[in-house]
Amino acid sequence: MFGDSQAFSGFSVDDLDAARRFYGETLGLHVEETGQGDMRMLTLGLGSGARVLVYPKESHTPASFTVLNFPVDDIDRAVGALERAGVALERYSGFDQDDKGVLRGGGGEGPAAIAWFTDPAGNVLSVIQES
Known part of the structure; x- marks a missing residue:
């Protein structure tokens, strides 16, 4: 349809x-x-x-899930660029993220690496390296 x-x-x-x-x-x-x-x-x-x-939205509540994913070829370069731009990476309990905030080797059919950050409204975004 x-x-x-x-x-x-x-x-x-x-x-x-x-x-x-x-x-x-x-x-x-x-x-x-x-x-x-x-x-x-x-x-x-x-x-x-x-x-x-x-x-x-006046009564905005940040999404509790990732609203936008940015595929990248080199997650370390993308994370570095985010940090230089003043964007802090999120760290979540229960995930084995490295010093940069990157979760690597998701295994299975998941991404090779992912890192999360938020926009000024608190919405969660990510950079993802597929392989």
């Missing part, structure tokens, strides 16, 4: 201006702002035409 749809995902933030700076300036994504007043929102361009809608 929706096989040819150009579906997109979305999530909320508590400060749209902070989100625009983080996603555009810190992460280097193409960010487009639309609307005005209380109807402002952001569209993040993720390559290959993929997009994610980011909208303000």
